[in-house]
Amino acid sequence: MIAAIREAVAERLGSCDGVVALRRRNGGVAPHLFQKGDELAEMELSPRYPLMTVVSRLHKAFPAIRLGVVARGCDERAYVEMAKRNQIDPTRLEIIGFACTAEEAQACYCREPSPKHPVAGTPPAPGPPNPLVAKYDSLPLEERRSFWKKQFSKCIKCYGCRNICPECFCEACAMEDMAWVEPGLLAPPFPTFHLIRAMHMASRCVACRECEHTCPAYIPLTVLYDLMRRDIADLLGYIPGADIEAQQPLSLSLEQAPLKK
Amino acid sequence: MEYQNTLTTCIYCGCGCSMYVETIDGRITGVWPDKTNQISGGRLCIKGWNVTGFVGHPDRLKNPLLRKEGKLVEVTWDEALSQVAEKLSGIKRESGADSIGLMTSAKCTNEENYLMNKFARAVLGTNNIDHCARL
Ligand code: SF4
Ligand code: SF4
Ligand code: SF4
Numbered sequence: 001m002i003a004a005i006r007e008a009v010a011e012r013l014g015s016c017d018g019v020v021a022l023r024r025r026n027g028g029v030a031p032h033l034f035q036k037g038d039e040l041a042e043m044e045l046s047p048r049y050p051l052m053t054v055v056s057r058l059h060k061a062f063p064a065i066r067l068g069v070v071a072r073g074c075d076e077r078a079y080v081e082m083a084k085r086n087q088i089d090p091t092r093l094e095i096i097g098f099a100c101t102a103e104e105a106q107a108c109y110c111r112e113p114s115p116k117h118p119v120a121g122t123p124p125a126p127g128p129p130n131p132l133v134a135k136y137d138s139l140p141l142e143e144r145r146s147f148w149k150k151q152f153s154k155c156i157k158c159y160g161c162r163n164i165c166p167e168c169f170c171e172a173c174a175m176e177d178m179a180w181v182e183p184g185l186l187a188p189p190f191p192t193f194h195l196i197r198a199m200h201m202a203s204r205c206v207a208c209r210e211c212e213h214t215c216p217a218y219i220p221l222t223v224l225y226d227l228m229r230r231d232i233a234d235l236l237g238y239i240p241g242a243d244i245e246a247q248q249p250l251s252l253s254l255e256q257a258p259l260k261k
Numbered sequence: 262m263e264y265q266n267t268l269t270t271c272i273y274c275g276c277g278c279s280m281y282v283e284t285i286d287g288r289i290t291g292v293w294p295d296k297t298n299q300i301s302g303g304r305l306c307i308k309g310w311n312v313t314g315f316v317g318h319p320d321r322l323k324n325p326l327l328r329k330e331g332k333l334v335e336v337t338w339d340e341a342l343s344q345v346a347e348k349l350s351g352i353k354r355e356s357g358a359d360s361i362g363l364m365t366s367a368k369c370t371n372e373e374n375y376l377m378n379k380f381a382r383a384v385l386g387t388n389n390i391d392h393c394a395r396l
Contacts, residue, residue, distance in 0.1 A: 017262065018262065018264075025268070026268050027268075027297070028268050028279070028281070028295050028297045028298065029296065029297050030266035030268070030281045030293060030295070031266055031283075031293065032264070032266065033262075033264035035262075047296040047297065047303070048296075049293060049296065054264070054283075057283075057285060057290055057291070058262075058264060058285065061285045061286070061290075062262055065262060156306060156307070157307060158305060158306045158307040158309075158310060159307060159310060160294070160304065160305060160310060163292075163310055164294075213303060214294060214303055214304055214305075215304070216304040216305070216306060
């Protein structure tokens, strides 16, 4: 598979100023901007990093460049929501997509494990839903509260979940606002600290699971965001990352986007 | 147009979490946890995520300071190091090596701390060495 992607990257290097992908160097793998003459043999596909954040930073730093990016399904979904919020310029980006493997789709509970037009790989069946969501759903209200209370009491307030999230890009973050989050407390105030981000992920979270993977306290954060995605789908019929033409409902009035329930 | 991720180790404590410092045209634009690292496995604490904060900080000292006539003035590394060597040799000569003590730091790498221990024991000739992580 990687040979086909390397070929597509080499081709794009003819028409773009660079291609964002992963590179292996010094025993580690990190995002890299491949440019003409770079050794494509160093290119890798795993482990995932939020590459659209890299594209966004480069688009902002260099307002005229055209980029390519090697993207998975979740990268493409992140791109869709970032483009809608002016974090990426779609006219200056070409996506070189590839499908994830069936194992990866299962491990990520991924419902959309491929970009729309992959140049490599065969899109596998979607992964199963996260079983923790069903388990959580079966709990009575009081126990749901204590479930999160227990989970969030482990939080070391590293802000990693926010830092790594491709959809968290605000210049001033409410999670650092003393009016909402009293400083100096560990664990951070319950439930504001985590619910701020959960609310802000409404119509934004594209289920890439980066937040959960980087959480040093092993908090099952995507249970919360999966529930948020479900509510937004049920109430407003919106699936973040699915359609670049669909207007995000939180920027519309209730007349333009009436509640479905 | 230059984009780099430089592999490095967090300098805030002894755990040794691994990370990439991201730069665009030489300016730091972020930190990525190193997902391939066995120790930190793509996770960092708040200090790791903000480890580059001091790099461009206005309070950061860019040159050594030497107190001359009661005032701190910027000097070259050569002058600062000669001064330190001269004073330490003088103290050792007059009062013995055990009148000198060294405090090293959790903000240095393991290797730098090792060098400090060698400097204390093999160069100065004292076992008086300690570390801020004991606090
Ligand atoms: S899964 Fe986590 S990191 Fe990914 S978009 Fe949703 S909130 Fe952000
Ligand atoms: S938590 Fe909210 S305010 Fe903070 S960066 Fe994310 S979306 Fe923005
Ligand atoms: S990544 Fe985990 S520990 Fe860090 S702030 Fe987020 S929830 Fe808390």
